[in-house]
Structure formats: C-alpha cells, structure tokens
Amino acid sequence: MTIFDAHDLIVRDLAANGDNATDYVIGNVHFNLTTLNHWNYTIFGNGTISNGSWCFLTFEPYVPQLLYPNGTFINGTWCYTPVKHIGVRGGVGVAFACLFGLSLVPTLINLAKHGKLYLPAEKRFYPIGRRWQWYWAILVAVAAMIGLFTGIDVDRYYIASLPIVLNSFFWFLLQMGAMALVWESVRHWGSWMERQYIDPNPFVLQQTDRRGMFELWLPIVFYMWLWLNFFLIVPRNWGNLELQRDPDQSAMFAEPTATDSRFKAATFCLLACWLTTLVSLWHSIRHYEERSRGLFNRVIGGLGYMPFRFVLMLPIALGLVAYQGLAAWDFSVSPLKQDTNFVAMYVGGYVPALLLIIILNVSGFMRPNEDKALIQQRRERGAAIDAEMGIARKPAWWRRVNGDRGASNMRDLIMRNVREVGGRNTNDQNVDAVVDRRAREADTTASPAPIEMNEMRRANSGTSSIRTARAPPPYTPYTGKSEARRTEVAMQAAAGFLFPNAAPPPSFSESVTTDEPRGRTSSQARASNVRPGTSERSNSTQSSQSLNGQPQQVRSMLDI
Template identity: 35%
Template sequence: MAPPQPIFSNYNQTTLEQYSYVLYPGNGTISNGTNCYLSFGNFHPSIYSNGTVDNGTNCDSPYYGIAARGGVGIAFATISILLLPFSINSLHRLGKQHLKHEHKRFRLISRRWQWYWVFLIHALSAVAGFLSIDIDRDYIAGTSFTSYGAVFTAVFPCCLGAVWEMTRHWGSFVERQKFEEDPYSFRDDKFRSAYILLAPIFVYLFGFLFFLLAVLRNWNNVIKQSPDFIDNPRWKVGIFLGLVCFILIVLHVGFIYHFWHPSHLPLKIPLCFVGVAVMLSYCIALSFDSHFSPFDSNSSIVAVSVWGYIPILYLLLVMNIAAHYQVNDDKIILRQRSERENARMQAALDTVVVHDDNLFRQDNALGYSDEKQSAVRVPPRAYTNAEIKAFARANMQAMQKSGISDQR
C-alpha cells in the first residue's frame, strides 16, 4: 500500500551516505539494512552526524487497524483459551489415581502426557493468534511476523506428540487389562519388548527433527516475503520427517492389534489421525505453493483458517469430547476386578453342597433307614450372606488344597 503523501526527505545527504541510509519513496521508509524508520506524513525522523536517530518510528510499528487476519487470529486464540478449562478438567478426571499403588509397568504419568502436550498446543495457539494481529497492523512485516511464524509452526510437532501419547496410552491400557486378567499370559517376547522400548524413541526422534528443521531456523527471512523461504529444501525435509513420525504412530495401532487383540479401536484415534493428516497435507502443499501460506502477508486468510487453524481446534475438540465420555483407567480396573471376583464367587457357590445336619439328626431319632432318609424331601431354606460366603470360602480352600495335592 502506498504511503500517504508527502514523503519526508529533508536529510543531510552526507550523513545518509556515512551510515548507509537509503530513502525509499515507494513506501516512505528510510533504512540502512539494520534500522528502518517511517518517513512520511507526520513521521519525521532526525538523523544526526554521530548516527543517532531522534523521533524515529520503526517500520514494523502498528500503523494500520486490525484487519481480517487479526480478527481471525483473535477468534482462534479466544477459542483455544476457552477450551483450556475443559482440558484441565480432563486431566484432573482421567489422570487422578484411585488405586493405592501403581504398577511399575503402568505408571500414572502415562495417561497424563497427552494432556501436557495439549496444554502446550493451547498456549502456542493463543500466542500465535494474538501475534497475527500485528501482521496486519504493522506497516512493514517485522518481528511480529517472525515470532508468529516460529510459534505457529511449533504447534504441528506438538499435535503429533499429543496424538502419539493418546495412541500409545490406549495400547498400554489394553495391555494393562490383559495383565490384570492373567499376569502370566504374557510370555517373554524379545521383539515385543524391543518394540516397546524403541517405538517412543523413534517417534520422538523424527518429531524433534521435524521441529529442528521446520521451526528452529532463521525466521528473519520471512520479512523479505520470499517464496524460497517456505519451499526450500530444509522445510521439505522437515515436513517429510514429520510425515514419517505420523506413519509410525499409525503403524503403532497395528502393533497393538497384533499383540494384544483389543476388542475395538476408540473412535477418537482415527478422528485425530484425520486432523493430523490435514495439517501435514497443508504443510506439504506449502512446500510447492506459498500463495496460501500463513507466512505470506498477501495470502488468503480463508485458506489459512481452513487448513491451518481449524484442524488444530478440531483436535482439541475431539480429545476433550472423547475425554468427557471416558472413564478413569483405575475405575475401570477396579470394576473389572470386582466383576472377576464376583464371577469366581459365583463359580464357587455353584459347586457348594449344603447338608442340613438338624434334619438328618431328626431322621436318625425317628429311626428312618438310609433309604427312607434319602426319600425325605428337604424343605428349602434361605441362607444368609455370611453362610454363603463361608460355604464359598471353604469350597475354594478345598479346591486349592486339591490342586496342590494333584500337583504333588
């Protein structure tokens, strides 16, 4: 956008040449490559002979009003903040311990890691949304654009981390239920043990490389609005490694089915896979066409919202809605233990044979023979819970002694 007229050009030419300042009438700025100041309308910077600048306004100062990008960014940040209490509540409900002791094989932290990543997504999304406000307001894209680019890109590896921890914990909980049912059903399997050890290492390795190449780079180049900054080899390799990380997460589901045979796959997992797939597809598309890139000030805000912002909010919604209907792992384990105990008790009761000694004593007193005694119908009688438990306990002890003697 052309600056308002007139352009202020009342400078000492010798001072400008000494400190390499150049006046750009096209956009009304004066810059030496390091420092940049507005020089039009009411902006009249003074450059002294010693190089100091007085009354200077930086080129990345908020000159314009909030536009479409800023408005969408505010909405994105606001929704992310509003969803944060639901994530906190999900962590409180699902991460709470209801058992006295945790098994060293199934640590409590296992089910909490997903929500730690989710909290990081909330924070980065809110920061990126508010930083996008200054992209429209700044006269020339500056530090707000560089900060926005780095923060917004960092959301994608965090989404991979959250989805991985959600998938990994589901497999861990399936294993835990099998272990609770029969601790000796898992035979030593070197491949399974090696996979459990190496899978998280490889997933986080490729996720970190994605972060290293796509996020930790010189974002000052984005100010130049050069397409080469996005579709350069570093970005492409980083996105490829992120894709490998996502493929490993998907393959982990097949591993869980191969070894532990779960009854069903939670719907939240494929739904979250769809969200991550859309994010990675968007990043891959940016590698070949930067016209709808969030790092291009002239790109379509609709494209940035649909392909960049909405998938992130979609993941947060899916995880929190699924958590609302999910039961704490410890409560499920306690319920299953109770069901197994009741089943064992019922099986023991089915084998209990009760003799009414009082009735047999009366028969003997009347002089009934064994044949007559067997013909006597024993009237039914209700037994108390204490009697039933005593019968079952005695029967179980007898069965255990019988099993021990058989082994001998």
C-alpha cells in the same frame, strides 16, 4: 515530494529538490541534503528512509521534523512500529486464540480426572503414561495462543519484522504437538488394552518377547521422526522471513527460505510420525483384541475394535501433515507469508489442531478413570467366580448392621475364621469335651467310693487334657485314715479343674515332712511362717482363718 506506494520498487538517491542545491524536502519539511548524503540515507518506494542502521517513516503524519548534523531525526517514527489497524490475520487469530484458551479448561479437568490414581502404581504401567496426551494438548493450546496473538503485530507493523517469525515458529510447534497428541492417545490406548489383558493373569504376556520389544522400540522410532522434524525446522536463519517489504524482496529472500529443502524434508518426517501411529494402532488391535479370519474380516474387525475417536483423529492428523507439505511447496498459501491466503491458513493450519483437542476432551469426559474401570472389572470377575462356586456374598451393609467391622490384622482374621468354622471358642470346646469324657469314665468305674473330681495337671506332668490327646488316668480315691488329707486332695482336684493355668500342687510325698505332725502338709507349715505377697499366687485364701482353721469340708460344687 511524492509519497511512494508501499509496493513500489523505486529506490531514489537523494538529490536537491528544494530551494537550493543543498535542500531536500520530505513531506513539506526541508532537510540538509549534505547531512543526508553524509550519513548514507536513501529513500525507498515504500515510504521509508534508511541508511541500513536507522529507518524512519516519510509519509504523513509520521514525517520527521528536524535532522541534526549527527544524522539523528527529531520526532521521527521508527519503521518497525505498529501503525496499522488489525487486519484479517489478527482479527481471526484472536478468535482462534480464545477458542484454544477455552480448551485449556476441559483439558485440565480431564488431566485431573484421568491422571488420579486409585490403585498402587505399577512399574509396568507408569502413571505419567496416561497423562502425556493431556500434556501435549496443553502444549498445543499454549503454542497456538502465543502464535495467534503475535498475528496482531504482523498486521499492525508497517514493515514485516519479528512478529512474522514468532507467528511462524509457534505454528510449527503447534503442528508437532498435535501429532504427538494423536500418537500418545493411540499409544496409551494400546497400553490400557494390555493392562486389561494381563490383569487377570500377570504372567500371560512377557515383557521380553517379540511383542514387548516391539512396544519398547516403537515410541523411540516415533519421537526420533518428531525430533528430526524439529531440527529441520527450528535451527535456521529466520531473519529472511522478515524481508517481505515489497514483492521483489519477498520473492528474492522470503520465498526461497519458506520453501527450501529442509521444510520439505520435515514434512516427510511428520508423515513418518503419522505412519508410526498407524502401526501402533494396528499392533494393539492385533495382540489385544479378538482375531478374525480373512483379510476383509480383519479390516472390518479392526475398525470395530478401534475407538471412534481414532476414526476422527487419524484423518484430521493426516490433513494437518498435508497442509504443512502444501505450505512447503506453495508459498502463496503458507502461513510464513505476510499477506497469505488466510482461509487456507486457518482451515489447514489451526482448525485441525483445535478439532483434535475437542475430540480428545469429549472422549475424556465420556470415559471413566482407568483405575476405577479396572476395579469394576475385578469386582465383576469376582462375582462371576463366586457364582460358579455357589458363594453368595453378603452386601456391604450386612457387616455394619451385624457389628462386624472386619479384621484389623491377620491374627484377628484367623480367629474370625476359626469362630465361623467351630461356632465357639476353642478352649471352651476342649473343656466341655474333657468334662463329658470324665463323666463317662466315672460312670463306668466300678468303685464303691463316691467320685467328686479328679486332679488336672499341667503339660509338664504329662496328663494335661488340654495340651495332650491322651485321656487322664482314672480317679483313685484316697484310702488312708486321715480325713484332713482326704479333704485336701479333693480340694486340689477341684482347684485344678477350675483354674487349669495354676501351678500344679506338690505330690503327697513332697508335702509331708518328718518334723511336722501327721495330717499337716508342708504348704500349711510354710504359710504359717511366711505370708505370701499380694502379687504371688497361692492356693490359700490368704487369711488367718484359712491358715489356722480346719480344712473346708467339700460337699458339692456350690461350696467351692
């Protein structure tokens, strides 16, 4: 038997070509012709024999060795078996897959760097907004790796099958993810500009104005075009792409599917996504950067304000859209074709996505975390305001050296401010002022009797110098005949001065009773009957000597 070329269009009905009328020879192996015809087997020009359900290779060294009457071949090789060597598609695809895999490492590093929060999360700027560009970069890398590794089986399969479908499917996902990567980079840059713009004054821009509503609807418009691109491409009959077993079959089934109107319309949807990204960039420059007069100056100013990474990413993304449109019109350069132009396929289909990820990662390493950048801007604004007001801030080590660890709560902060303003404790200042005022009043009093101290009463007596601004009444010496009573009044005045928080002593009229001898107070009488406990406050020393002995003679402050 002659082994037909893989691109030969001959389809032969089986007829006797062996030793007799019921003998058929395939690769020097004799088969029963009656059984072959009974099971509707047909030999094709690409070296296969099939009946629509079963397909086997018919060239050496994969020739079947035996045919059972039930139509089963023994030691046959299934047509959809990787029997070829890796070709150009698979070899170059492995190299690109490794590059995309390596790009995951810096992408994850940048995701951890820029996604970390150093400030409280704000409702107006969600933390996930700054991470989406890195999520899309991961999706692009994973989709590229899966699609490129399946390119190995595209080369090795003798007949085109599922690998060509997987390779094409993940390539389209790669295109969508790359466009979304560019969009999220531009959108988030605008959000970062807005955050810096309103950080000094959160009320300078409203969220319900025309600008805010435009920023609300713009992402919805972008993802609407992106999802239209997805639904025009993905939900379809992908089986026609497998029918590339010879040129006529490919021209009849695969090419019309790969260049139909849905693929062409999907290209325009992807172009709309690119234009929406361009509008978002223009909107951010217009509202968050300085404006220039004149059209020419505005163009120059916009290019100057725009980050350099966008100068590279936007043209690359436009080239990605252009190649997808070219593949939708020209099947010879489409990645959906098994034997396509591999230079056009990799340069136009995979290099742009890889460059976008590289540019994004390089810019991510060069830029700081946004929360840290915002903290630094706040420090600079604070330093500028302090310089205008003439305030010199001490460095951080100053507090540690001087033992000032900062206030732990609001009460400590207020007390620290009071000490800084007054210099000393407030109670100490009041006591000193009272002593000075009383000394001046004592000097001006024309009394022949010596003045030791005056009684200081609590707030309920209306004469407290601590709680009221009024000066206490001048000291009136005791003019009675009882020397014990005179001494007791002096002691009470001294005790009230030294212990201002103590209970006020009873008045003289309340302390003297009719049944006690003259000169003895009621407090002494009560102390002789009931001894106060250790937890009770008493003006006595709680000793038998102080109860039974004579009152102490006060001569000076050292005796008290």
